[in-house]
Amino acid sequence: MENIISQKVKEMQPSGIRVFFDLVLGMKDVISLGVGEPDFVTPWQIREAGIFSLEQGFTSYTSNKGLYKLRLSIARYLKNRYGIEYCPDEEILITVGVSEGLDLACRAIINPNDKILVPLPCYVSYGPMVELAGGIPVYIDTQKSHFKVDPSVLEKHIDQHTKGIILNYPSNPLGVSYTRRELEAIKKVILKHNLLCITDEVYGDLTYDFEHTPFPVLSGAKTSTVYLNGFSKGYAMTGWRIGYACGPKEIIAAMTKIHQYTIMCVSITSQMAACEAMHSGKKSVEEMKREYKRRREFVVAELNRVGLTCHKPEGAFYAFPSIKATGLSSMEFSQKLLKEEKVAVVPGTAFGKPGEGYIRISYASSMDNLKEALRRIEHFLSIHRRKHGCTR
Amino acid sequence: MDEILEILEKDGRASIEDIAKMTRKKPQDVRKAIEKYKKEGVILKYKAVINKELAKDSDAQVRALIEVNIVPQKDLGFDKIAERIYSFPEVASCYLVSGTYDLLLIAEGKDLNTVARFVAEKLAPLENVRGTATHFLLKKYKEDGVILRHKEENKRIAISY
Numbered sequence: 001m002e003n004i005i006s007q008k009v010k011e012m013q014p015s016g017i018r019v020f021f022d023l024v025l026g027m028k029d030v031i032s033l034g035v036g037e038p039d040f041v042t043p044w045q046i047r048e049a050g051i052f053s054l055e056q057g058f059t060s061y062t063s064n065k066g067l068y069k070l071r072l073s074i075a076r077y078l079k080n081r082y083g084i085e086y087c088p089d090e091e092i093l094i095t096v097g098v099s100e101g102l103d104l105a106c107r108a109i110i111n112p113n114d115k116i117l118v119p120l121p122c123y124v125s126y127g128p129m130v131e132l133a134g135g136i137p138v139y140i141d142t143q144k145s146h147f148k149v150d151p152s153v154l155e156k157h158i159d160q161h162t163k164g165i166i167l168n169y170p171s172n173p174l175g176v177s178y179t180r181r182e183l184e185a186i187k188k189v190i191l192k193h194n195l196l197c198i199t200d201e202v203y204g205d206l207t208y209d210f211e212h213t214p215f216p217v218l219s220g221a222k223t224s225t226v227y228l229n230g231f232s233k234g235y236a237m238t239g240w241r242i243g244y245a246c247g248p249k250e251i252i253a254a255m256t257k258i259h260q261y262t263i264m265c266v267s268i269t270s271q272m273a274a275c276e277a278m279h280s281g282k283k284s285v286e287e288m289k290r291e292y293k294r295r296r297e298f299v300v301a302e303l304n305r306v307g308l309t310c311h312k313p314e315g316a317f318y319a320f321p322s323i324k325a326t327g328l329s330s331m332e333f334s335q336k337l338l339k340e341e342k343v344a345v346v347p348g349t350a351f352g353k354p355g356e357g358y359i360r361i362s363y364a365s366s367m368d369n370l371k372e373a374l375r376r377i378e379h380f381l382s383i384h385r386r387k388h389g390c391t392r
Numbered sequence: 393m394d395e396i397l398e399i400l401e402k403d404g405r406a407s408i409e410d411i412a413k414m415t416r417k418k419p420q421d422v423r424k425a426i427e428k429y430k431k432e433g434v435i436l437k438y439k440a441v442i443n444k445e446l447a448k449d450s451d452a453q454v455r456a457l458i459e460v461n462i463v464p465q466k467d468l469g470f471d472k473i474a475e476r477i478y479s480f481p482e483v484a485s486c487y488l489v490s491g492t493y494d495l496l497l498i499a500e501g502k503d504l505n506t507v508a509r510f511v512a513e514k515l516a517p518l519e520n521v522r523g524t525a526t527h528f529l530l531k532k533y534k535e536d537g538v539i540l541r542h543k544e545e546n547k548r549i550a551i552s553y
Contacts, residue, residue, distance in 0.1 A: 024551040025549070025550055030550060032550045032551055034552070035548050035552055036552040037548060041547075123553065124553050172553070294414035294415065297415065297416050298413045298414045344551055346553070350553070367403065367406075367410075
């Protein structure tokens with residue numbers, strides 16, 4: 001059987017975290033701060049639009065690129081909100097979440113042994129997607145620069161085989177985002193070396209301290225950018241599996257080619273619901289964002305108070321506190337916390353080696369859960385800090 | 393609406409310390425703001441949202457919407473007669489509305505009889521009341537933004553990237 005599996009897939013790093021995940025899934029009454037999706041359900045008017053479309057008999061395929069009215073409303077939204085213009089005919093493709101968009105972008109641009117820069121820690125799929133497409137991920141450790149991409153460090157990783165970079169802001173797992181000024185500095189390096197930027201901005205709507213700046217908005221960047229976004233996080237639509245890719249028409253055409261053979265089109269129900277999200281969902285997004293922001297303030301203040309130092313994340317719904325004071329590894333900390341206090345978090349190492357010494361905490365959870373979980377974490381620390389002779 | 397009010401509207405038991413953390417304000421500033429809201433009558437009181445159908449021995453097992461037609465009084469309009477009506481303990485809510493009737497009441501009682509007697513013996517005979525129409529509530533689905541059913545089950549998987 002071993003011989004049946006393709007070499008490429010065999011070589012893919014299995015997620016070392018799977019065992020821990022199974023442990024969490026097998027336990028009862030756990031307070032989980034390990035969930036990578038909103039705790040809100042999709043706003044009712046969006047769900048209702050999906051139901052209504054089924055009642056009306058919209059059960060067919062759509063065009064490969066997705067419903068024109070959805071692409072048009074995305075184009076209008078991007079123009080009104082950020083001032084970027086994408087042609088709904090040629091420069092926008094509706095995808096099965098950002099995940100598919102990322103896979104398509106990698107496969108559309110990567111030739112064998114092309115290098116793609118991937119800042120770490122990062123979302124789990126970036127490296128494997130690059131490898132599956134035949135490329136080589138070149139990881140950049142961002143720990144020393146407060147988990148932000150340092151343009152000068154970035155430049156040091158570039159050689160003649162480097163084809164592009166995958167950016168993600170606000171970041172899962174870090175919550176880190178970039179101001180326009182910070183992005184300009186990164187853009188300079190990318191344009192200087194003629195790289196392509198694949199930017200995953202699915203958490204863009206959840207930016208708390210400043211206006212989110214999509215990468216293609218930066219002057220000169222649009223022709224070198226594949227902009228990926230979706231409905232999962234902002235609109236709480238993870239299970240609908242719908243997102244979109246915007247970029248130069250040649251790249252979108254190449255991505256559409258793969259998409260038409262592999263996916264055909266995104267579920268029409270999801271597309272109809274997404275139309276409603278574009279039409280009337282903004283108010284719900286703002287309400288959820290205000291709620292996340294309050295939880296962020298609470299969680300970051302509490303984490304720092306109990307002794308897990310934590311930079312304030314600018315976006316998404318994750319905090320990435322250091323657990324170094326306990327002397328435990330990320331995995332040990334997460335396993336012990338689960339067994340002793342029944343609180344689930346994700347070890348930082350799930351997102352790459354530079355995540356060692358950190359854990360990811362998702363605050364997409366009710367205030368009651370967050371309060372109780374932090375109380376348990378405080379209790380846990382009071383025991384383990386003593387054991388390891390650490391002081392705060 | 394101010395953020396403090398938004399938090400308290402969702403959770404009247406949120407502590408001053410927690411609100412301070414959530415809004416990045418000093419606890420004493422939150423306390424002051426809440427005191428001010430109380431003084432101005434913006435915050436009137438804190439109470440639990442109770443599903444009275446489940447609460448045993450409740451005096452409010454039966455609820456009715458009552459439409460009331462009234463004769464407004466010279467100089468006083470509807471206010472004086474409304475006050476006479478809403479002062480009855482059976483009246484849980486009282487609104488002046490536009491349309492084919494004037495006051496909309498929500499009346500509560502321990503059984504059908506109690507509410508019916510309230511209408512027949514106290515409300516209808518009032519001098520300025522021209523007529524009433526009573527609708528007994530059969531089932532409550534949602535009240536003041538709260539959906540009245542048991543706690544939602546968690547539909548998310550416990551851990552994901």
